[in-house]
Amino acid sequence: MNGALLEVEDLRIDIGSGESRHNAVENISFSIDRGETFGLVGESGCGKSITALATIGLLRRPLAISGGSIRFKGQDLRSLSAREMRKLRGNRIAMIFQEPMTALNPLSPVGRQIAEMFVLHQGASWHEAERKAVEALASVQVPAPDQRVKNYPHQMSGGMRQRVMIAIALACNPDLLIADEPTTALDVTVQAEILKLMQELCDARGTAVLMISHDLGVIAKMCRRVGVMYAGHMAEERAVADLFRTPAHPYTRGLLGSLPRLGSRGAHGRKRLQEIEGVVPSIAAFPAGCRFEPRCERATAICASTQPGQTDLGNNGFVRCFHHG
Amino acid sequence: MLRFALRRLLQMIPTVIAVSLLIFVIFSIVPGSIASSMIADGRGTNDPKLVERIKQEFGLDQPVHVRFGNYAWSLAQFDLGTSFRTRQPVSSMIGERLWPTLKLAFAAMCVAIVIGLPLGFIAALKPGSLLDSLTMIGAISGLSLPQFWLGLLVMYLFALTLGWLPSFGYGDGGLRNLILPALTLGVAPLALLARTTRAAVLEVMNADFIRTARSKGMNSFRLVKWHVVRNALVLVITTLGLQFGSMMGQAVVVEKLFSWPGLGSLLIDSVGLRDIPVVQGSILVLVLCFLLVNTLVDVLYAVIDPRISHG
């Protein structure tokens, strides 16, 4: 795995401090090669967004990394100063957020919000940056970009706004793009367009992508490898093809079972995991053993008391379950 | 933008009419009169003939509906009437007093903005810090002080004990006389502004677009300058405009305490002496100031927030 772009190892994130300290995410390990698209999938609250934020160094109190390492191009991000981290952020590692409605500053024209990237990382003057912003907007296939740069976010549709987000994220040709549910809030048709656009642009630039979604369909379309997270643990990590063919973790199976058909979503928008009984436990009430144990149909005594270790499944895949298969 | 401002100005009209009606009603049933106020200090004797003549001269012997007719008719011609006490046009009396009041209010607002705004900002940027706690305790204390008591305290401290500043009056209209009353009047809006700013900044700092901005790799200074300030201001400005109204009310107390020749002290004197045209005129002008300031705030709001003017 040497030479991987991003290596996350035994990442542990806690919430709170002292008495009220709880673990949110632990034992997360994965790696992404240059140009590769890696998926993280799981229900909301399972820790995938926190993991993503940790990667780009944007965790805010009361959340904090408490163990493990994140190496970007071989450099441990946790050892970087705030200033060094800022140089990477946006420039080499960029991020797209879920809500295009609120992720843009409502009081600033979109052109300026793109231009900020050039001012920040390329030392461009505002004038020059505004010009580059038009190009950037053109590259995300926004029609009449020279007019659109003057628009405020509220004057644009959701899809347009997400294109602006992509333009911002890719402005400095980053090595890694973290996309946190980039299409969840969009209409189905727009969703496909945006995904396609992202894929094209990243392929062209050789940008690796950490794709985060609760939607296995999106993951299947975009990624080569995928990690399934449940309650702060990595339940299973496989090549996408393997995962769909032979899901090893009971949770993964449930997840797949909830998909009506590969590659599309139900007519009701977000699809919930109706097939799996119960709900994700709250952070303060994580079970001592396997975190999926309370909802698992295969659970036995050992599941309740002991955390399962990684079981190698070949082809760089593994699962954490005593009763996988 | 101009049309927007005009529309807001037109919307003031019904309120102004309602206010003038209301104050006419209130002060036509108030006990006491200009005639009785003339012997209020026990000097001279009460001359019933004089009282009659006074009532005649000012039309106080006419029935209420006639008086209201006259009042409304003059108002419609932008005539605030003639003072019972001075026999000068009310408008010119108010004209003399308006500038000192506006100056005082403006200075108090400056105190509030110059100190309160940054304090609220700093507190919000380090929530939970010692500075934050101190600021917020200070702010809530500032909102809990009786104003004339505070005025008296600063008067004793800065004028008497330290001898730095004059304790009263308008002086030659310079800054030295302005400082203490402005400080006294400014404390409450300052405290409120610090709190509002802090809350607004905290709200903005938790917004999604701030996370986006962070992900761009900008430092805190640029983050605040490029993305926090304007958004927080939108939330703060509305408070500021509304605060102006209660400040106009508090100005009455502060002006009286500091012998400040403003509209507030004119109003309170005129209430005591039952110089009703001046009372009505002063209140109307205070209300107009408030409405104008709030219209200005709305326009400013529209300038800052494109969603308003475009929507």
Added chain:
Amino acid sequence: MGLRFNLVIGGVLCTLIIGAAVLAPWLANYNPIMDADLMNAELPPDAQFWFGTDAQGRDVFTRILYGAQVSLTVGIGSQLINTTIGLIFGISAGYFGGWWDDLVNGLTNLMLSIPSLIFALAIMAILGPGLVSLLIALGLTNWSWTCRIARSSTLSLKSQGYVQAAKTLGYGDGRIMATQILPNLIGPVLVIATLGMGDAILAEAALSYLGLGIRPPQPSWGNMLTDARELIVIAPWAAIFPGIAIFLTVLGLNLLGDGLRDWLDPQMRTRRA
């Protein structure tokens, strides 16, 4: 300043004041009006007169205890009136809409545009100084915020279908407003009323200073402060203690109000003006 800090300190202060008011007859060693011995005027605080005596030779401590009754009556009474008016106008305006809504809206704007201290001053000038006048003056002039919040909450509840659902069950308008809408408003209204109480106590002091407050000899903190203002050089205690009493009470109410607000709804933070 955490949530707990506000609630605890505010609660403790308010409890102390309420305790002082309720227990005044037992805590006080003197009668606040009749125990005036001019031979004992302007004595500094000592074991007999804990907060000293005023110009009339009355025990300042006793008068502060009884003054708490007046201040709390002013605070609570005026807010009861304000809240009732605000709720009735606000809920009905949001519920019925139409011309009534326009009228209430106009009225609220009117109330907001006249500085409330000046409005209260005008009403006091008509009614003359006194507790009842003060309750009316302060009760009639500060209901616009309650009204606005009641109206907007009613509108949002209406849009959420609560009202329609209740109507299909055959409930009358009055019953729907009382049982479906009112309970949702208790939180925010309580916060406004708590903060309003502090403002009312400050307004009482200001009106006393302008000569239109509570009628002496009944002790109120406002008139104690006003009377003692000129004693500040020779008998500062007579002015300092009532000032502190007002400050601590209003501080307590403000802290409590803040605490309540954060506890009930963190989103409300910026709404106060």
Added chain:
Amino acid sequence: MLKKLAIISTLSASLLAGAASFATAEEPRSGGVINFVAPYGSSFSSLDIHASAQVQDEFWAKAIHRSLYDWDANESKPVLELATDVSVSDDRLTYTYKLRQDAYFHDGKQMTADDIIYTYTRIMDPAKAYPAAQYISNIKGATEYNEGKAKEISGLKKIDDFTLEITLSDPIDPGYQFMPNYTAIYPVGAAEKEGFFTNPVGLGPYKFAEYVPGSRLSVVKNDKYYDTGKPYADKVNIMIMGDASARDVAFRNKEVDVSVLGPAQYVAYKSDPELANNIMEVAEVYTRHVGFSPDFKPFQDKRVRQAINYAIDSDLIIKRLAKDKAYRASGWLPVSSPAYDKDAKPYPYDPEKAKALLAEAGYPDGFEFELTATQNESWGLTIVEAIIPMLDKVGIKVKAKPVESSVLSEAVPGGDFQAYMWSQESGPDSLTALRCFHSKTPQASCNYTKFNNPDYDKLIEAARQAATDDEKNDLLRKANNLLQEEAPVWFFNYNKAVMAYQPWLHGVQPNSQEMAIQSYEKLWVDDTVPAR
């Protein structure tokens, strides 16, 4: 007694101030700036003194204007000011004035009889209700003119430019009528001229310079003032300072040269070794009292009214609450009145006697009444608060009814009270003061307690006709004592006005009419005055 008091206190003040300043006290120094205060309100009403009825306005009027008579503060009587000589007819109705020929208005015009006639006619303007009319209305024909029945005032006759004949409708002392600052003389036609009321012109020692409404009015020396050598100071700033605490701070801060003291400040200043040196005390001509309504049953009985006088420990209130800033009232006429009875004893404090009188009158268990009063500290609720527990001890319950001062002055003449507390002018003319209790004087005018006593009426009538001052004062003294016996009011005190002045200010006069109204031309500052 008053004069002595005033003189003693000024004397002791200058003695205490030390020998050095005593030497300079002999020779007034010209130049410098005086910062005076106008303490009775937070504004002037206007710069037309005829239209005013407020003491506050006299502060500027006294600097700029002059009236026919002036008040001699040291002799406590009206003296000729704009005339050099006067002769009176036998019926004491017609007065012939020889006007002074050295008086010039600030605009350079010489004063003549026309100016006085113009002024008095203007004050009686039928279209206006100038408060000053109450002083002029005693001129024959003034009322007719005012009611529109005559084209001019018949009692005003110009003999020549400097001789004026005034005929009165009543044989009263014209000095008191034509002395008030409210009857100041304007140059002919001035009031009709544009700008007169923003830039008033008068005969006074100081010329108008600048007016900052609500804050201050500044006047500068009139070099052509007829009293040569005066005024001394180059400029006087009259600061409007209604708030006593603010005034206190300003005075201690040396921002103003004088301050009128309230009771609490009086104590503080007296006990301050520095401030105590320069305090002027004057017995003014106001009687503070509680008036009883004759329409309220218990008060119809003289014994009840007397009982209240016995039940209140007035001396204690004066000592402790008024801080000795008042003189105990032993009747209506104040200490400074020439008819004041030095031997009269005030009602002693005797609650037992009060109880006995109440029982006799049929109120052994007392009764309850409502006492209307304003916020005033010297004759308002502050005193009422002290009375309440005292009357409570004899069984009388008092309910205070606070009102604003303009409401009190409507309620009292209107008879809308059970009892009221007020301060009423009881001088300088003693006859005028006592006529208020004449049964012919209506309640609406000043007989607020509707006092009706035939013996009293006879004494007053006799006093009016008295040939000599001594005879008149004798009769008035008797009337005053009768009044005390009948007790239509609780006789509380006569005002002692107290003014503090800075050590560098000299020439302060003990004006018993209104101490704070000073003849500015007599004031001067020595060279220790701070730079201004």
